[in-house]
Amino acid sequence: MEYNFRAIEKKWQEQWEQSHAYRVSNDSPKPKCYVLDMFPYPSGAGLHVGHPLGYIATDIYARYKRLKGFNVLHTMGYDAFGLPTEQYALETGQHPAVTTEQNIKAFREQLDNIGFCYDWDRQVTTSDPSYYKWTQWIFLQIFESWYNRETQKAEPISTLISLFEQNGNAGHICPGDRTIQFTAAEWKSYGETEQRNILMQYRLAYLAHAEVNWCAALGTVLANDEVVNGVSERGGYPVVKKKMSQWFLRITEYANRLLEGLETVSFSDAMKEMQRNWIGKSQGAEIKFALKNSTENIEVYTTRPDTIFGVDFMVLAPEHDLVKSITTPEQQGEIDKYLEYVQSRSERERMADVKQITGCFTGAYAINPFDGREIPVWIAEYVLAGYGTGAIMAVPCGDQRDFGFAKHFNIPITNIIGDAFNGEEANATKDAKLQNSGFLNGVDMKTATDIVISKLEEMGIGKRKINYKMRDAGFSRQRYWGEPFPIVYKNGIPYAMDEKDLPLELPHVENYKPGAEGEGPLANITDWVNVAPGVKRETNTMPGYAGSSWYFLRYMDPHNKHTFADRKATDYWNQVDVYVGGTEHAVGHLLYSRMWTKVLYDLGHIGFQEPFKSLINQGMIGGSSRLVYRVRGTHQYVSHGLKDQYETDELHVDVNIVDGVELDTAAFKKWKPDFADATFILEDGKYICGVQLEKMSKRLFNTVNPNDLVEKYGADTFRMYEMFLGPVEQSKPWDTKGIEGVHRFLKKLWRLFADEQKGIIVNEQVPTPEELKILHKTIQKIDHDTNGFSYNTAVSQFMICVNELATLRCHKRAILEPLLILLTPYAPHLCEELWQYLGNNESILNALYPVYNEEYTKESAFNYPVAINGKTRSEMGFPLDAAVADIEQAVLGNEIVQKWMEGKAPKKVIIVKGKMINVVV
RNA sequence: GCCCAGAUGGCGGAAUUGGUAGACGCGCUAGACUCAAAAUCUUGUUUCGGCAACGGAGUGCAGGUUCGAUUCCUGUUCUGGGCACCA
Missing domain, CATH: 3.10.20.590 (Ubiquitin-like (UB roll))
Incomplete structure (x- = not known):
């Protein structure tokens, strides 16, 4: 009786499916546990060995918790809307819905091979109308809400209207436009258009104008990803900024709660820090500077009001509204030239290029409110419109970037920190005593901050202000393959569609070209857009993160036709207990889903306000590419060790035809027609490839398909090997080499139970203290490591245990049966098979986890x-x-x-x- | 540029709270079994010197704290991830 993994795995996968072994009930007396994976985007490339890393980890955890007596929710779905599928459609004409369906099928097949314990009855697909019906519904909830800063929560827009009817907006600052002020009487006198425009400035989903990457040559809006060095990736055409009307989510209203919520969840400190930095809370002051010969003011935000006497110039973002009105005629030419230059620069480039200092003087002067000094006003690309007020006061002696700017443009520098400033570089100290600072002379900086703010408040030209770096989230995409907005415009004013008319299905199109003005392809379907005379649909679609912001709720009650998820179900499953996914989602997806959860909580739809109780970040699996070296101008390929003797070109070669670093030259010749007549210069009779670590990608021929490994070694070996590679959280390059070792381990374990000739050799003998010690040490370590996601060390402990039992020739049921239960989460097929051989009728999936007994492991x-x-x-x-x-x-x-x-x-x-x-x- | 993380043998990695660095596995080495191979089992394997006993060095680099540092502190280099329209 040998370990025939192919037959065993097939047998049990079928068995589990037939018996619905992984079906989960929303009604159980057991404690619940919700174990969630970040669902994949079903790309055409299929799964590579990097994807299952996190999935295997959660699968082990889910199975472990089940053995520990929990009712475990563990399921899978597809984040199916997105750009690559649409691009594929543009290239091939293949409809995204068709591509998506094919890709999902391929993904499912690959996933099934690995033996996951997902409850597939709960699968969700974000591009499915029965799913995005509720994405649209939630969008409308957000649209029909405002954030009440008094109560610190989202409320229906109707409560805002009643406030307006009683008091106007007295005592409120309108979040969208602080200049808006009106009384109750005024409110009532406004027409519908005016009222709706005001409400728009409060809504949590609102329309505003914002810039997009516009490529005139392609006639389309490009994602940042599609822009490389300022030109389009496709075709290399110039890309400029274009303002378009777009939807936004007012996530900034939640900034503080998103920050505070971090205290209640268990994410890694690094993850929390990244989110905190993204939210970017800072304390400072907002100060109005009068302009010389003008009635307008420049409003700046600064964290260092104490340095106000050191302001030697002001800088506006090039996009700042005032630029137009304050530029003097003499400077207009220069400014226009500069603005044209900035048009071509991405935000990233503007922040990253610090060596290259650019800027332009507007000709205008601001006035220092305390000493009346005239301050030149410049524009420069390093100031971004979206942060603070889009204008800064520059203090060169205290800020390195301001210092560089002043030096570059020969702006005289005022030293307000005495000896702390050496004239060579700025000193951002907060401990100096102020000099050259009028009434603040001799005051230390920390005290000065409060003095300045009080004085500004007294003078009515400034106030204390908490600022967030985070900006509202852009929610419109000029694309086809996304959720249509459930919005119609009547005479240009957006209205929510009636709930009963949802879902608003994505109409079928034949053509994925953008609309005339760069709108999404939906703009071309005129009979879909024009609902009635004067009534038009929104032609943008929602971004990729819409569907993924709430899918974990749908898993709880995926077939519900009346609501996104029944309150009973969301109350039962509650927060996700463990969420596993990559750090690349550290800010985007995680902040958006945290916000959506908070909105739904505020509106009373769910009972918790943080979606994920704990989060584990799996590392990226890097690709390890193999390179061959072609002697230039020939079909001759030289081995890595000899390549320096020739002039060569480097080519990526499929890692699957390389054994370690040794190229299978016959397979290489067959790989592509170009290589059919290849000849080789070998070293020691072998062709050795170069190795390069980089991203795992189809283009670099370094992807490894899990199917191939499962076929060769079995799912159980594959699962354990992925876990054995290293800590789940750590990034590491993929290397198939070591998989043999894990496979050997499983065979060795098998031989503890069964002999090729004799069959099952398990006996009923009483275990020795030595054997019990091995078992209980293993129970302790495996229990601890499995619970803590430390799977690489757990696998290692299994190996140690099996090695020791093999040395002792221990075939005792009392030892092997508990060991099998410990191993089930890792190698479920093999364990189920041996469990059955041991005479158990019940599935091992429902066995009881062994309990560690200290008595057996005590050392004296x-x-x-x-x-x-x-x-x-x-x-x-x-x-x-x-x-x-x-x-x-x-x-x-x-x-x-x-x-x-x-x-x-x-x-x-x-x-x-x-x-x-x-x-x- | 900014934010976050990482760096340990030929390779993946291990090392409770600061307490025997290199567990486990791969690879390599020598051997057993075999006509042979596969499979399996056994031996050795950080490096330098030495037959050995043993000794020197050693956790990216440079310092520091400590009886003792892979672990704590300061600085620094390199690599990976993110930076708001890829997912």
Whole structure:
């Protein structure tokens, strides 16, 4: 009886499916546990070995929790809307819906191969109308809400209207436009258009104008990803900014709650830090500077109001509204030239290029409110319109970027920090005593901050302000393959569609070309757009993150036709207990889904406001590419070690035809027609490939398909090998080499149970203390490591355990049966098979997890490392309960110790019980 | 540029709270079984010196704290991820 993994895995996968072994009920007396994977985008490339890393980890955890007596929700779905499918459609004419369906089928096949315990009855697909009906519904909830800063939560827009009817907007700051102020009487006098326009400035989903990457040559809006070095990736055409009307989510209203919520969840500190930095809360002041010869003001936000006497110039973002009105005629030409230059620059380039200093003087001067000094006003690309007020006061002696700017443009620098400023570089100190600072002279900076703010508030030209770096989330895409907005425009004013008319289905199109003005392809379907005279649909679609912002709720109640998920179901499953996915989603997806959850909570639709109780970030699996070297101008390929003797070109070669680093030259010739007549210059009779670590990608021929490995070694081996590679959280390059070792381990384990000739060899003998010690050490370690997602060390412990049991020739049921249960989460097929051989009728999936008993693992003595001056020189064994004085005496009497002490007297003897001994001389 | 993370043998990695660096596996090495191969089992494997006993060095780099540092602190280099329309 040998380990025939192919038959075993097929048998049990069919068995589990037939018996609905992984179906989960929303009604169970057991405690619940919700284990979630980040669902994949079903790309045409299929799954590679990087994808299942997190899935296997959660699968092990889900199975472990089930054995521990939990009712576990664990399921899978597809994040199916997105750009690549649409691009594929543009290239091939293949409809995205068709491509998506094919891709999902391929993904499912690959996933099934690995033996996951998903409840597939709960699968969701974001591009399915029965799913995006509720994405649209939630969007409308957001659209029909505003954020009440008094109550600190989202409320229906109707509560805002009643407020307006009673008091106008007195006592409120309108989040969208702070200049809006009106009384109740005024509100009532407004027409519908005016009222709706005001409400738009409050809504949590609102329309505003924002810039997009516009490529005139392609006639389309491009994603940042499609723009490379300022030109389009396709065709290399110029890309400029274009303002378009777009939907936004007012996530900034939730900034503080998103920040505070982090205290209640268990994410890694790094992850929390990244989110905090993204939210970017800072305290400072907003200050109005009057302009010389003008009635307008420049409003700046600064975290350092104490340095106000050191302001030597002001900088506006090039997009700032004031630029047009304050530029003097003499400077107009220069400014126009500069604005044209900035048009071509991406935000990333503008922030990253610090060596290259650019800017342009507007000709205007601001006035320092305290000493009346005239301050030149510049524009420069390093100031971004979206942050703060889009204008800064520049203090060159205290800020390095301002300093560089002043030096570059020869702007005189005022030193307000005395000796702390050396004239060579800025000093951002907060501890100096101020100089050259009028009434603040001699005051230390920390005190000055409060003085300045009070004074500004007194003068009515400034106030204390908390600022967030985070901006509202753009929610429109000029694309086809996304959720249509459930919005119609009547005479240009957006209205929510009636709930009963949802879903608004994505109409079928034949053509994925953009609309005339760069709108999405939907704009071309005129009979869909024009609902009635004067009534038009929104032609943009929602972004990729819409569907993924709430899918974890739909899993709880995926077939519900009346609501996105029944309240009973969301109350039962509640927060996701463990969420596993890559750090690349650290800010985007995680912040958006946290916000959506909070909105739904505020509106009373669910009972919790943080979606994910704990989060584990799986590392990326990198590709390890293989390279061959073609001698230039020939069909001759030279081995890596000899390539320096020739002039060569480097080519990527499919990693699947390379064994380690040795190229299968026959397979290479067959790989592509170009290589059919290849000849090789070998070293030691072999062709050795170069190795390069990079992203795993189809283009680099370094992807490894899990199917191939499952076929060769079986799913159980594949699962354990992926876990054995290293910590789940750590990024690492893929290397198939070591998989043999794990496969050998499973075969060795099999041989503890079964013999090729004799069949099952498990006996009923009573285990020895030694065997029990091995078992219980293993129980302890596996339980601990499985619970803590430390799967690589768990696999290692299984190996140690099996090695030791094999040495002892232990085939005892009392030892092997508990071991099998421990291993089930890792290698479910093999364990189920052996479990059945042991005569169990019930599936091992529902077995009881073994309990660790300390009695069996107790040690009575310890072999101490003995160090002299911190260097280990010997070992000495002592009972654990030996008296310190006795140990000391024995150690000092030891021959080796005495040799190393060289006759000197010990200064100190350090004895740590059960750890080590160190003699200091 | 900014934010976050990582760096340990030929390779993946291990090392409770600061306490024997290199567990486990791969690869390599020598051997057993075999006509042979596969499979399996056994031996050795950080590096340098030495037949060995043993000794020196050693966790990216440079410092520091400590009886003792892969672990804590300061600085630095390199690599990976993110930076708001890829998912």
